[in-house]
Amino acid sequence: MKRLALGLGVLAAAGAAVGLWLTAPVxxxxxxxxxxxxxxxxxxxxxxxxxxxxxxxxxxxxxxxxxxxxxxxxxxxxxxxxxxxxxxxxxxxxxxxxxxxxxxxxxxxxxxxxxxxxxxxxxxxxxxxxxxxxxxxxxxxxxxxxxxxxxxxxxxxxxxxxxxxxxxxxxxxxxxxFTDAPRENVNSDDPLIARGQYLVEGPGHCGECHTPRNPVGGFVTNAWLSGAQNPEGEGVIPNLTPGGKSIGGWSAADIAYYLESGFTPDFDSVGGSMVEVQANMAKLKSGDRDAIAAYLKALPERANGWE
Structure with missing residues:
Protein backbone atom coordinates (compact mmCIF):
# COMPACT_ATOMS: atom_id res chain seq x y z
CA MET A 1 0.00 0.00 0.00
CA LYS A 2 2.87 2.36 0.86
CA ARG A 3 4.51 1.56 -2.47
CA LEU A 4 1.26 2.36 -4.28
CA ALA A 5 0.93 5.65 -2.45
CA LEU A 6 4.55 6.48 -3.19
CA GLY A 7 4.09 5.60 -6.85
CA LEU A 8 1.00 7.77 -7.11
CA GLY A 9 2.86 10.59 -5.41
CA VAL A 10 5.73 10.32 -7.88
CA LEU A 11 3.31 10.31 -10.82
CA ALA A 12 1.50 13.34 -9.44
CA ALA A 13 4.77 15.19 -8.97
CA ALA A 14 5.90 14.26 -12.47
CA GLY A 15 2.56 15.37 -13.90
CA ALA A 16 2.81 18.70 -12.09
CA ALA A 17 6.35 19.21 -13.37
CA VAL A 18 5.28 18.49 -16.94
CA GLY A 19 2.32 20.83 -16.54
CA LEU A 20 4.54 23.63 -15.28
CA TRP A 21 6.92 23.07 -18.17
CA LEU A 22 4.15 23.07 -20.77
CA THR A 23 2.50 26.22 -19.41
CA ALA A 24 5.68 28.25 -18.93
CA PRO A 25 5.78 31.59 -20.80
CA VAL A 26 7.78 31.28 -24.04
CA PHE A 178 -1.97 30.82 -29.85
CA THR A 179 -0.53 30.67 -33.37
CA ASP A 180 1.03 32.95 -35.96
CA ALA A 181 -0.37 30.91 -38.85
CA PRO A 182 -2.68 32.65 -41.37
CA ARG A 183 -6.30 32.73 -40.25
CA GLU A 184 -7.62 32.29 -43.77
CA ASN A 185 -6.51 30.84 -47.09
CA VAL A 186 -6.82 33.62 -49.66
CA ASN A 187 -5.00 34.56 -52.85
CA SER A 188 -1.73 35.65 -51.29
CA ASP A 189 -0.24 36.08 -54.80
CA ASP A 190 -2.35 39.21 -55.12
CA PRO A 191 -0.30 41.89 -53.33
CA LEU A 192 -3.38 43.94 -52.45
CA ILE A 193 -5.13 40.98 -50.82
CA ALA A 194 -1.90 39.92 -49.10
CA ARG A 195 -1.49 43.38 -47.63
CA GLY A 196 -5.10 43.35 -46.49
CA GLN A 197 -4.64 39.96 -44.86
CA TYR A 198 -1.65 41.25 -42.94
CA LEU A 199 -3.53 44.32 -41.72
CA VAL A 200 -6.74 42.49 -40.77
CA GLU A 201 -5.20 39.37 -39.23
CA GLY A 202 -2.22 41.19 -37.70
CA PRO A 203 -2.12 44.74 -36.38
CA GLY A 204 -5.78 45.47 -37.16
CA HIS A 205 -6.85 42.44 -35.02
CA CYS A 206 -10.35 42.55 -36.54
CA GLY A 207 -11.05 38.93 -35.67
CA GLU A 208 -10.76 39.61 -31.95
CA CYS A 209 -14.28 41.05 -32.03
CA HIS A 210 -15.72 39.77 -35.30
CA THR A 211 -15.07 36.03 -34.76
CA PRO A 212 -17.12 33.85 -32.37
CA ARG A 213 -15.34 32.12 -29.51
CA ASN A 214 -15.70 28.79 -27.77
CA PRO A 215 -16.34 28.48 -24.01
CA VAL A 216 -12.66 28.92 -23.14
CA GLY A 217 -12.10 31.95 -25.34
CA GLY A 218 -10.55 30.43 -28.46
CA PHE A 219 -11.79 31.27 -31.93
CA VAL A 220 -14.41 28.90 -33.31
CA THR A 221 -12.88 26.84 -36.10
CA ASN A 222 -14.02 27.78 -39.62
CA ALA A 223 -15.94 30.84 -38.39
CA TRP A 224 -13.31 33.50 -39.03
CA LEU A 225 -14.85 37.01 -39.20
CA SER A 226 -18.39 35.61 -39.31
CA GLY A 227 -19.57 37.83 -36.45
CA ALA A 228 -20.14 37.19 -32.77
CA GLN A 229 -22.17 38.08 -29.75
CA ASN A 230 -21.20 41.44 -28.30
CA PRO A 231 -19.14 40.73 -25.16
CA GLU A 232 -20.65 43.89 -23.65
CA GLY A 233 -23.99 42.04 -23.65
CA GLU A 234 -26.01 44.06 -26.16
CA GLY A 235 -26.47 43.11 -29.81
CA VAL A 236 -23.97 41.39 -32.07
CA ILE A 237 -20.70 42.16 -33.82
CA PRO A 238 -21.33 42.02 -37.60
CA ASN A 239 -20.35 39.27 -40.01
CA LEU A 240 -17.61 40.68 -42.26
CA THR A 241 -17.57 37.86 -44.81
CA PRO A 242 -19.41 38.09 -48.14
CA GLY A 243 -22.10 35.91 -46.55
CA GLY A 244 -23.04 38.53 -43.99
CA LYS A 245 -26.11 40.73 -44.26
CA SER A 246 -24.33 43.82 -42.96
CA ILE A 247 -21.61 44.31 -45.59
CA GLY A 248 -21.92 41.16 -47.69
CA GLY A 249 -23.51 43.11 -50.54
CA TRP A 250 -21.05 45.97 -50.41
CA SER A 251 -18.38 46.41 -53.07
CA ALA A 252 -14.73 46.75 -52.14
CA ALA A 253 -15.03 50.45 -52.88
CA ASP A 254 -18.00 50.70 -50.50
CA ILE A 255 -15.98 49.09 -47.70
CA ALA A 256 -12.95 51.33 -48.30
CA TYR A 257 -15.15 54.44 -48.33
CA TYR A 258 -16.85 53.39 -45.11
CA LEU A 259 -13.48 52.98 -43.40
CA GLU A 260 -12.45 56.42 -44.65
CA SER A 261 -15.66 58.40 -44.07
CA GLY A 262 -17.85 56.41 -41.69
CA PHE A 263 -20.73 56.40 -44.18
CA THR A 264 -22.41 53.28 -45.55
CA PRO A 265 -23.60 52.92 -49.17
CA ASP A 266 -27.16 53.77 -48.06
CA PHE A 267 -25.96 56.95 -46.30
CA ASP A 268 -26.18 55.61 -42.77
CA SER A 269 -23.25 56.41 -40.46
CA VAL A 270 -20.95 54.33 -38.28
CA GLY A 271 -22.15 53.63 -34.75
CA GLY A 272 -21.34 51.84 -31.51
CA SER A 273 -17.84 50.60 -30.79
CA MET A 274 -17.03 50.85 -34.51
CA VAL A 275 -16.92 54.64 -34.23
CA GLU A 276 -13.40 54.60 -32.77
CA VAL A 277 -12.25 51.82 -35.11
CA GLN A 278 -13.38 53.84 -38.14
CA ALA A 279 -11.65 56.93 -36.78
CA ASN A 280 -8.44 54.91 -36.61
CA MET A 281 -8.90 53.47 -40.10
CA ALA A 282 -9.46 56.97 -41.51
CA LYS A 283 -5.84 57.80 -40.60
CA LEU A 284 -4.40 55.02 -42.76
CA LYS A 285 -3.19 55.43 -46.30
CA SER A 286 -5.95 54.96 -48.86
CA GLY A 287 -4.09 51.97 -50.29
CA ASP A 288 -4.26 50.19 -46.93
CA ARG A 289 -8.02 50.73 -46.70
CA ASP A 290 -8.32 49.37 -50.25
CA ALA A 291 -6.25 46.35 -49.18
CA ILE A 292 -8.49 45.66 -46.19
CA ALA A 293 -11.54 45.82 -48.44
CA ALA A 294 -9.95 43.50 -51.02
CA TYR A 295 -9.15 40.93 -48.33
CA LEU A 296 -12.68 41.01 -46.89
CA LYS A 297 -14.17 40.50 -50.35
CA ALA A 298 -11.81 37.53 -50.91
CA LEU A 299 -13.10 35.66 -47.85
CA PRO A 300 -15.43 32.68 -48.27
CA GLU A 301 -19.09 33.29 -47.50
CA ARG A 302 -20.02 32.26 -43.98
CA ALA A 303 -23.25 32.17 -42.03
CA ASN A 304 -23.55 34.48 -39.06
CA GLY A 305 -21.32 33.22 -36.26
CA TRP A 306 -23.75 34.13 -33.48
CA GLU A 307 -26.62 32.04 -34.82
Missing part, protein backbone atom coordinates in the same frame (compact mmCIF):
# COMPACT_ATOMS: atom_id res chain seq x y z
CA UNK A 27 9.46 34.53 -25.09
CA UNK A 28 10.49 35.42 -28.61
CA UNK A 29 13.61 33.57 -29.78
CA UNK A 30 16.82 35.39 -28.85
CA UNK A 31 17.96 35.56 -32.47
CA UNK A 32 14.80 37.37 -33.52
CA UNK A 33 15.02 39.78 -30.60
CA UNK A 34 18.55 40.63 -31.69
CA UNK A 35 17.37 41.32 -35.25
CA UNK A 36 14.59 43.58 -34.00
CA UNK A 37 16.90 45.44 -31.60
CA UNK A 38 19.33 46.12 -34.46
CA UNK A 39 16.68 47.93 -36.51
CA UNK A 40 16.32 51.70 -36.63
CA UNK A 41 12.62 52.20 -36.01
CA UNK A 42 10.81 54.78 -38.14
CA UNK A 43 8.41 56.72 -35.89
CA UNK A 44 6.43 58.10 -38.85
CA UNK A 45 5.76 54.60 -40.15
CA UNK A 46 5.03 53.54 -36.58
CA UNK A 47 2.27 56.12 -36.31
CA UNK A 48 0.32 54.39 -39.08
CA UNK A 49 0.71 51.09 -37.22
CA UNK A 50 -0.45 52.77 -34.03
CA UNK A 51 -3.75 53.69 -35.67
CA UNK A 52 -4.08 50.39 -37.52
CA UNK A 53 -3.57 48.58 -34.20
CA UNK A 54 -6.20 50.61 -32.39
CA UNK A 55 -3.85 51.32 -29.47
CA UNK A 56 -5.66 54.50 -28.43
CA UNK A 57 -9.07 52.81 -28.43
CA UNK A 58 -8.14 50.80 -25.35
CA UNK A 59 -5.22 52.63 -23.80
CA UNK A 60 -6.32 56.28 -23.95
CA UNK A 61 -8.51 57.44 -21.08
CA UNK A 62 -12.21 56.57 -21.51
CA UNK A 63 -13.89 59.22 -23.65
CA UNK A 64 -10.65 60.86 -24.78
CA UNK A 65 -10.89 62.86 -28.00
CA UNK A 66 -8.50 64.33 -30.55
CA UNK A 67 -4.93 64.81 -29.24
CA UNK A 68 -5.92 63.45 -25.83
CA UNK A 69 -6.08 60.01 -27.48
CA UNK A 70 -2.28 60.07 -27.63
CA UNK A 71 -2.02 60.14 -23.84
CA UNK A 72 -2.10 56.42 -23.15
CA UNK A 73 -2.95 56.49 -19.45
CA UNK A 74 -5.25 53.45 -19.71
CA UNK A 75 -8.48 52.81 -17.85
CA UNK A 76 -10.83 51.41 -20.49
CA UNK A 77 -12.78 48.48 -19.03
CA UNK A 78 -13.24 45.38 -21.21
CA UNK A 79 -15.95 43.08 -19.93
CA UNK A 80 -15.97 39.37 -20.70
CA UNK A 81 -17.23 36.03 -19.41
CA UNK A 82 -13.93 35.68 -17.56
CA UNK A 83 -13.98 39.00 -15.74
CA UNK A 84 -13.27 42.65 -16.46
CA UNK A 85 -9.91 43.60 -17.92
CA UNK A 86 -8.70 47.16 -17.44
CA UNK A 87 -6.33 48.52 -20.06
CA UNK A 88 -3.03 49.63 -18.47
CA UNK A 89 -0.97 52.77 -18.86
CA UNK A 90 1.37 52.22 -21.84
CA UNK A 91 2.66 55.79 -22.09
CA UNK A 92 6.44 56.37 -22.06
CA UNK A 93 6.40 57.21 -18.35
CA UNK A 94 9.17 55.08 -16.82
CA UNK A 95 7.26 54.27 -13.62
CA UNK A 96 3.56 54.20 -14.49
CA UNK A 97 3.93 53.24 -18.16
CA UNK A 98 6.38 51.38 -20.38
CA UNK A 99 9.10 54.01 -20.55
CA UNK A 100 11.62 51.68 -18.92
CA UNK A 101 10.96 48.87 -21.42
CA UNK A 102 13.58 47.79 -23.92
CA UNK A 103 12.70 46.97 -27.52
CA UNK A 104 13.00 43.29 -26.51
CA UNK A 105 10.43 43.79 -23.74
CA UNK A 106 8.09 45.39 -26.27
CA UNK A 107 8.63 42.64 -28.84
CA UNK A 108 7.98 39.91 -26.26
CA UNK A 109 4.72 41.57 -25.25
CA UNK A 110 3.50 42.11 -28.81
CA UNK A 111 4.66 38.87 -30.39
CA UNK A 112 4.55 36.36 -27.51
CA UNK A 113 2.19 37.80 -24.90
CA UNK A 114 4.97 37.70 -22.29
CA UNK A 115 5.59 40.54 -19.83
CA UNK A 116 9.03 41.93 -18.90
CA UNK A 117 8.82 40.03 -15.60
CA UNK A 118 8.16 36.78 -17.45
CA UNK A 119 4.40 36.35 -16.96
CA UNK A 120 1.66 35.59 -19.46
CA UNK A 121 -0.51 38.48 -20.57
CA UNK A 122 -4.23 37.90 -20.77
CA UNK A 123 -5.38 37.66 -24.41
CA UNK A 124 -7.68 40.64 -23.86
CA UNK A 125 -4.45 42.27 -25.05
CA UNK A 126 -4.66 40.99 -28.65
CA UNK A 127 -1.17 39.56 -28.99
CA UNK A 128 -2.87 36.59 -30.66
CA UNK A 129 -3.15 38.92 -33.65
CA UNK A 130 -0.10 41.12 -33.14
CA UNK A 131 2.10 38.01 -33.25
CA UNK A 132 1.81 38.21 -37.06
CA UNK A 133 3.55 41.58 -37.19
CA UNK A 134 6.90 41.90 -38.92
CA UNK A 135 10.17 42.75 -37.18
CA UNK A 136 10.28 46.11 -38.93
CA UNK A 137 6.76 47.02 -37.90
CA UNK A 138 7.51 46.17 -34.26
CA UNK A 139 10.57 48.44 -34.33
CA UNK A 140 8.63 51.25 -36.05
CA UNK A 141 5.73 51.09 -33.61
CA UNK A 142 8.08 51.13 -30.63
CA UNK A 143 9.84 54.18 -32.06
CA UNK A 144 6.51 56.01 -32.32
CA UNK A 145 5.38 54.98 -28.85
CA UNK A 146 8.48 56.63 -27.40
CA UNK A 147 7.43 60.00 -28.92
CA UNK A 148 4.09 60.11 -27.06
CA UNK A 149 3.39 62.15 -23.91
CA UNK A 150 3.96 60.58 -20.52
CA UNK A 151 1.21 59.87 -18.02
CA UNK A 152 1.77 59.19 -14.33
CA UNK A 153 -1.66 57.59 -13.86
CA UNK A 154 -1.23 54.19 -12.21
CA UNK A 155 -2.65 51.14 -13.98
CA UNK A 156 -5.55 49.42 -12.24
CA UNK A 157 -5.59 45.66 -11.56
CA UNK A 158 -7.86 43.44 -13.61
CA UNK A 159 -11.06 42.31 -11.95
CA UNK A 160 -10.71 38.59 -12.59
CA UNK A 161 -11.68 35.89 -10.11
CA UNK A 162 -10.59 32.31 -9.55
CA UNK A 163 -9.59 30.29 -11.54
CA UNK A 164 -8.97 32.84 -14.29
CA UNK A 165 -6.65 34.86 -12.05
CA UNK A 166 -4.09 32.02 -12.22
CA UNK A 167 -1.91 33.42 -14.97
CA UNK A 168 0.11 30.24 -15.42
CA UNK A 169 -3.03 28.56 -16.76
CA UNK A 170 -2.82 30.89 -19.76
CA UNK A 171 0.05 28.72 -20.92
CA UNK A 172 -2.48 25.97 -21.55
CA UNK A 173 -4.69 28.42 -23.47
CA UNK A 174 -1.72 29.38 -25.61
CA UNK A 175 -0.94 25.74 -26.35
CA UNK A 176 -4.45 25.33 -27.71
CA UNK A 177 -5.05 28.61 -29.51
Missing amino acids: PVAAERLQRIAALDGDAAAGEMLFWAGGCASCHAAPGAKDDARLLLSGGVRLTSDFGTFIAPNISPDPQAGIGSWSISDFANAMLAGVSPDGRHYYPAFPYGSYTRMTDGDIADLFAFMKTLPESQVASLPHEVGFPFNIRRSLGGWKLLF
Whole structure:
Protein backbone atom coordinates (compact mmCIF):
# COMPACT_ATOMS: atom_id res chain seq x y z
CA MET A 1 0.00 0.00 0.00
CA LYS A 2 2.87 2.36 0.86
CA ARG A 3 4.51 1.56 -2.47
CA LEU A 4 1.26 2.36 -4.28
CA ALA A 5 0.93 5.65 -2.45
CA LEU A 6 4.55 6.48 -3.19
CA GLY A 7 4.09 5.60 -6.85
CA LEU A 8 1.00 7.77 -7.11
CA GLY A 9 2.86 10.59 -5.41
CA VAL A 10 5.73 10.32 -7.88
CA LEU A 11 3.31 10.31 -10.82
CA ALA A 12 1.50 13.34 -9.44
CA ALA A 13 4.77 15.19 -8.97
CA ALA A 14 5.90 14.26 -12.47
CA GLY A 15 2.56 15.37 -13.90
CA ALA A 16 2.81 18.70 -12.09
CA ALA A 17 6.35 19.21 -13.37
CA VAL A 18 5.28 18.49 -16.94
CA GLY A 19 2.32 20.83 -16.54
CA LEU A 20 4.54 23.63 -15.28
CA TRP A 21 6.92 23.07 -18.17
CA LEU A 22 4.15 23.07 -20.77
CA THR A 23 2.50 26.22 -19.41
CA ALA A 24 5.68 28.25 -18.93
CA PRO A 25 5.78 31.59 -20.80
CA VAL A 26 7.78 31.28 -24.04
CA PRO A 27 9.46 34.53 -25.09
CA VAL A 28 10.49 35.42 -28.61
CA ALA A 29 13.61 33.57 -29.78
CA ALA A 30 16.82 35.39 -28.85
CA GLU A 31 17.96 35.56 -32.47
CA ARG A 32 14.80 37.37 -33.52
CA LEU A 33 15.02 39.78 -30.60
CA GLN A 34 18.55 40.63 -31.69
CA ARG A 35 17.37 41.32 -35.25
CA ILE A 36 14.59 43.58 -34.00
CA ALA A 37 16.90 45.44 -31.60
CA ALA A 38 19.33 46.12 -34.46
CA LEU A 39 16.68 47.93 -36.51
CA ASP A 40 16.32 51.70 -36.63
CA GLY A 41 12.62 52.20 -36.01
CA ASP A 42 10.81 54.78 -38.14
CA ALA A 43 8.41 56.72 -35.89
CA ALA A 44 6.43 58.10 -38.85
CA ALA A 45 5.76 54.60 -40.15
CA GLY A 46 5.03 53.54 -36.58
CA GLU A 47 2.27 56.12 -36.31
CA MET A 48 0.32 54.39 -39.08
CA LEU A 49 0.71 51.09 -37.22
CA PHE A 50 -0.45 52.77 -34.03
CA TRP A 51 -3.75 53.69 -35.67
CA ALA A 52 -4.08 50.39 -37.52
CA GLY A 53 -3.57 48.58 -34.20
CA GLY A 54 -6.20 50.61 -32.39
CA CYS A 55 -3.85 51.32 -29.47
CA ALA A 56 -5.66 54.50 -28.43
CA SER A 57 -9.07 52.81 -28.43
CA CYS A 58 -8.14 50.80 -25.35
CA HIS A 59 -5.22 52.63 -23.80
CA ALA A 60 -6.32 56.28 -23.95
CA ALA A 61 -8.51 57.44 -21.08
CA PRO A 62 -12.21 56.57 -21.51
CA GLY A 63 -13.89 59.22 -23.65
CA ALA A 64 -10.65 60.86 -24.78
CA LYS A 65 -10.89 62.86 -28.00
CA ASP A 66 -8.50 64.33 -30.55
CA ASP A 67 -4.93 64.81 -29.24
CA ALA A 68 -5.92 63.45 -25.83
CA ARG A 69 -6.08 60.01 -27.48
CA LEU A 70 -2.28 60.07 -27.63
CA LEU A 71 -2.02 60.14 -23.84
CA LEU A 72 -2.10 56.42 -23.15
CA SER A 73 -2.95 56.49 -19.45
CA GLY A 74 -5.25 53.45 -19.71
CA GLY A 75 -8.48 52.81 -17.85
CA VAL A 76 -10.83 51.41 -20.49
CA ARG A 77 -12.78 48.48 -19.03
CA LEU A 78 -13.24 45.38 -21.21
CA THR A 79 -15.95 43.08 -19.93
CA SER A 80 -15.97 39.37 -20.70
CA ASP A 81 -17.23 36.03 -19.41
CA PHE A 82 -13.93 35.68 -17.56
CA GLY A 83 -13.98 39.00 -15.74
CA THR A 84 -13.27 42.65 -16.46
CA PHE A 85 -9.91 43.60 -17.92
CA ILE A 86 -8.70 47.16 -17.44
CA ALA A 87 -6.33 48.52 -20.06
CA PRO A 88 -3.03 49.63 -18.47
CA ASN A 89 -0.97 52.77 -18.86
CA ILE A 90 1.37 52.22 -21.84
CA SER A 91 2.66 55.79 -22.09
CA PRO A 92 6.44 56.37 -22.06
CA ASP A 93 6.40 57.21 -18.35
CA PRO A 94 9.17 55.08 -16.82
CA GLN A 95 7.26 54.27 -13.62
CA ALA A 96 3.56 54.20 -14.49
CA GLY A 97 3.93 53.24 -18.16
CA ILE A 98 6.38 51.38 -20.38
CA GLY A 99 9.10 54.01 -20.55
CA SER A 100 11.62 51.68 -18.92
CA TRP A 101 10.96 48.87 -21.42
CA SER A 102 13.58 47.79 -23.92
CA ILE A 103 12.70 46.97 -27.52
CA SER A 104 13.00 43.29 -26.51
CA ASP A 105 10.43 43.79 -23.74
CA PHE A 106 8.09 45.39 -26.27
CA ALA A 107 8.63 42.64 -28.84
CA ASN A 108 7.98 39.91 -26.26
CA ALA A 109 4.72 41.57 -25.25
CA MET A 110 3.50 42.11 -28.81
CA LEU A 111 4.66 38.87 -30.39
CA ALA A 112 4.55 36.36 -27.51
CA GLY A 113 2.19 37.80 -24.90
CA VAL A 114 4.97 37.70 -22.29
CA SER A 115 5.59 40.54 -19.83
CA PRO A 116 9.03 41.93 -18.90
CA ASP A 117 8.82 40.03 -15.60
CA GLY A 118 8.16 36.78 -17.45
CA ARG A 119 4.40 36.35 -16.96
CA HIS A 120 1.66 35.59 -19.46
CA TYR A 121 -0.51 38.48 -20.57
CA TYR A 122 -4.23 37.90 -20.77
CA PRO A 123 -5.38 37.66 -24.41
CA ALA A 124 -7.68 40.64 -23.86
CA PHE A 125 -4.45 42.27 -25.05
CA PRO A 126 -4.66 40.99 -28.65
CA TYR A 127 -1.17 39.56 -28.99
CA GLY A 128 -2.87 36.59 -30.66
CA SER A 129 -3.15 38.92 -33.65
CA TYR A 130 -0.10 41.12 -33.14
CA THR A 131 2.10 38.01 -33.25
CA ARG A 132 1.81 38.21 -37.06
CA MET A 133 3.55 41.58 -37.19
CA THR A 134 6.90 41.90 -38.92
CA ASP A 135 10.17 42.75 -37.18
CA GLY A 136 10.28 46.11 -38.93
CA ASP A 137 6.76 47.02 -37.90
CA ILE A 138 7.51 46.17 -34.26
CA ALA A 139 10.57 48.44 -34.33
CA ASP A 140 8.63 51.25 -36.05
CA LEU A 141 5.73 51.09 -33.61
CA PHE A 142 8.08 51.13 -30.63
CA ALA A 143 9.84 54.18 -32.06
CA PHE A 144 6.51 56.01 -32.32
CA MET A 145 5.38 54.98 -28.85
CA LYS A 146 8.48 56.63 -27.40
CA THR A 147 7.43 60.00 -28.92
CA LEU A 148 4.09 60.11 -27.06
CA PRO A 149 3.39 62.15 -23.91
CA GLU A 150 3.96 60.58 -20.52
CA SER A 151 1.21 59.87 -18.02
CA GLN A 152 1.77 59.19 -14.33
CA VAL A 153 -1.66 57.59 -13.86
CA ALA A 154 -1.23 54.19 -12.21
CA SER A 155 -2.65 51.14 -13.98
CA LEU A 156 -5.55 49.42 -12.24
CA PRO A 157 -5.59 45.66 -11.56
CA HIS A 158 -7.86 43.44 -13.61
CA GLU A 159 -11.06 42.31 -11.95
CA VAL A 160 -10.71 38.59 -12.59
CA GLY A 161 -11.68 35.89 -10.11
CA PHE A 162 -10.59 32.31 -9.55
CA PRO A 163 -9.59 30.29 -11.54
CA PHE A 164 -8.97 32.84 -14.29
CA ASN A 165 -6.65 34.86 -12.05
CA ILE A 166 -4.09 32.02 -12.22
CA ARG A 167 -1.91 33.42 -14.97
CA ARG A 168 0.11 30.24 -15.42
CA SER A 169 -3.03 28.56 -16.76
CA LEU A 170 -2.82 30.89 -19.76
CA GLY A 171 0.05 28.72 -20.92
CA GLY A 172 -2.48 25.97 -21.55
CA TRP A 173 -4.69 28.42 -23.47
CA LYS A 174 -1.72 29.38 -25.61
CA LEU A 175 -0.94 25.74 -26.35
CA LEU A 176 -4.45 25.33 -27.71
CA PHE A 177 -5.05 28.61 -29.51
CA PHE A 178 -1.97 30.82 -29.85
CA THR A 179 -0.53 30.67 -33.37
CA ASP A 180 1.03 32.95 -35.96
CA ALA A 181 -0.37 30.91 -38.85
CA PRO A 182 -2.68 32.65 -41.37
CA ARG A 183 -6.30 32.73 -40.25
CA GLU A 184 -7.62 32.29 -43.77
CA ASN A 185 -6.51 30.84 -47.09
CA VAL A 186 -6.82 33.62 -49.66
CA ASN A 187 -5.00 34.56 -52.85
CA SER A 188 -1.73 35.65 -51.29
CA ASP A 189 -0.24 36.08 -54.80
CA ASP A 190 -2.35 39.21 -55.12
CA PRO A 191 -0.30 41.89 -53.33
CA LEU A 192 -3.38 43.94 -52.45
CA ILE A 193 -5.13 40.98 -50.82
CA ALA A 194 -1.90 39.92 -49.10
CA ARG A 195 -1.49 43.38 -47.63
CA GLY A 196 -5.10 43.35 -46.49
CA GLN A 197 -4.64 39.96 -44.86
CA TYR A 198 -1.65 41.25 -42.94
CA LEU A 199 -3.53 44.32 -41.72
CA VAL A 200 -6.74 42.49 -40.77
CA GLU A 201 -5.20 39.37 -39.23
CA GLY A 202 -2.22 41.19 -37.70
CA PRO A 203 -2.12 44.74 -36.38
CA GLY A 204 -5.78 45.47 -37.16
CA HIS A 205 -6.85 42.44 -35.02
CA CYS A 206 -10.35 42.55 -36.54
CA GLY A 207 -11.05 38.93 -35.67
CA GLU A 208 -10.76 39.61 -31.95
CA CYS A 209 -14.28 41.05 -32.03
CA HIS A 210 -15.72 39.77 -35.30
CA THR A 211 -15.07 36.03 -34.76
CA PRO A 212 -17.12 33.85 -32.37
CA ARG A 213 -15.34 32.12 -29.51
CA ASN A 214 -15.70 28.79 -27.77
CA PRO A 215 -16.34 28.48 -24.01
CA VAL A 216 -12.66 28.92 -23.14
CA GLY A 217 -12.10 31.95 -25.34
CA GLY A 218 -10.55 30.43 -28.46
CA PHE A 219 -11.79 31.27 -31.93
CA VAL A 220 -14.41 28.90 -33.31
CA THR A 221 -12.88 26.84 -36.10
CA ASN A 222 -14.02 27.78 -39.62
CA ALA A 223 -15.94 30.84 -38.39
CA TRP A 224 -13.31 33.50 -39.03
CA LEU A 225 -14.85 37.01 -39.20
CA SER A 226 -18.39 35.61 -39.31
CA GLY A 227 -19.57 37.83 -36.45
CA ALA A 228 -20.14 37.19 -32.77
CA GLN A 229 -22.17 38.08 -29.75
CA ASN A 230 -21.20 41.44 -28.30
CA PRO A 231 -19.14 40.73 -25.16
CA GLU A 232 -20.65 43.89 -23.65
CA GLY A 233 -23.99 42.04 -23.65
CA GLU A 234 -26.01 44.06 -26.16
CA GLY A 235 -26.47 43.11 -29.81
CA VAL A 236 -23.97 41.39 -32.07
CA ILE A 237 -20.70 42.16 -33.82
CA PRO A 238 -21.33 42.02 -37.60
CA ASN A 239 -20.35 39.27 -40.01
CA LEU A 240 -17.61 40.68 -42.26
CA THR A 241 -17.57 37.86 -44.81
CA PRO A 242 -19.41 38.09 -48.14
CA GLY A 243 -22.10 35.91 -46.55
CA GLY A 244 -23.04 38.53 -43.99
CA LYS A 245 -26.11 40.73 -44.26
CA SER A 246 -24.33 43.82 -42.96
CA ILE A 247 -21.61 44.31 -45.59
CA GLY A 248 -21.92 41.16 -47.69
CA GLY A 249 -23.51 43.11 -50.54
CA TRP A 250 -21.05 45.97 -50.41
CA SER A 251 -18.38 46.41 -53.07
CA ALA A 252 -14.73 46.75 -52.14
CA ALA A 253 -15.03 50.45 -52.88
CA ASP A 254 -18.00 50.70 -50.50
CA ILE A 255 -15.98 49.09 -47.70
CA ALA A 256 -12.95 51.33 -48.30
CA TYR A 257 -15.15 54.44 -48.33
CA TYR A 258 -16.85 53.39 -45.11
CA LEU A 259 -13.48 52.98 -43.40
CA GLU A 260 -12.45 56.42 -44.65
CA SER A 261 -15.66 58.40 -44.07
CA GLY A 262 -17.85 56.41 -41.69
CA PHE A 263 -20.73 56.40 -44.18
CA THR A 264 -22.41 53.28 -45.55
CA PRO A 265 -23.60 52.92 -49.17
CA ASP A 266 -27.16 53.77 -48.06
CA PHE A 267 -25.96 56.95 -46.30
CA ASP A 268 -26.18 55.61 -42.77
CA SER A 269 -23.25 56.41 -40.46
CA VAL A 270 -20.95 54.33 -38.28
CA GLY A 271 -22.15 53.63 -34.75
CA GLY A 272 -21.34 51.84 -31.51
CA SER A 273 -17.84 50.60 -30.79
CA MET A 274 -17.03 50.85 -34.51
CA VAL A 275 -16.92 54.64 -34.23
CA GLU A 276 -13.40 54.60 -32.77
CA VAL A 277 -12.25 51.82 -35.11
CA GLN A 278 -13.38 53.84 -38.14
CA ALA A 279 -11.65 56.93 -36.78
CA ASN A 280 -8.44 54.91 -36.61
CA MET A 281 -8.90 53.47 -40.10
CA ALA A 282 -9.46 56.97 -41.51
CA LYS A 283 -5.84 57.80 -40.60
CA LEU A 284 -4.40 55.02 -42.76
CA LYS A 285 -3.19 55.43 -46.30
CA SER A 286 -5.95 54.96 -48.86
CA GLY A 287 -4.09 51.97 -50.29
CA ASP A 288 -4.26 50.19 -46.93
CA ARG A 289 -8.02 50.73 -46.70
CA ASP A 290 -8.32 49.37 -50.25
CA ALA A 291 -6.25 46.35 -49.18
CA ILE A 292 -8.49 45.66 -46.19
CA ALA A 293 -11.54 45.82 -48.44
CA ALA A 294 -9.95 43.50 -51.02
CA TYR A 295 -9.15 40.93 -48.33
CA LEU A 296 -12.68 41.01 -46.89
CA LYS A 297 -14.17 40.50 -50.35
CA ALA A 298 -11.81 37.53 -50.91
CA LEU A 299 -13.10 35.66 -47.85
CA PRO A 300 -15.43 32.68 -48.27
CA GLU A 301 -19.09 33.29 -47.50
CA ARG A 302 -20.02 32.26 -43.98
CA ALA A 303 -23.25 32.17 -42.03
CA ASN A 304 -23.55 34.48 -39.06
CA GLY A 305 -21.32 33.22 -36.26
CA TRP A 306 -23.75 34.13 -33.48
CA GLU A 307 -26.62 32.04 -34.82
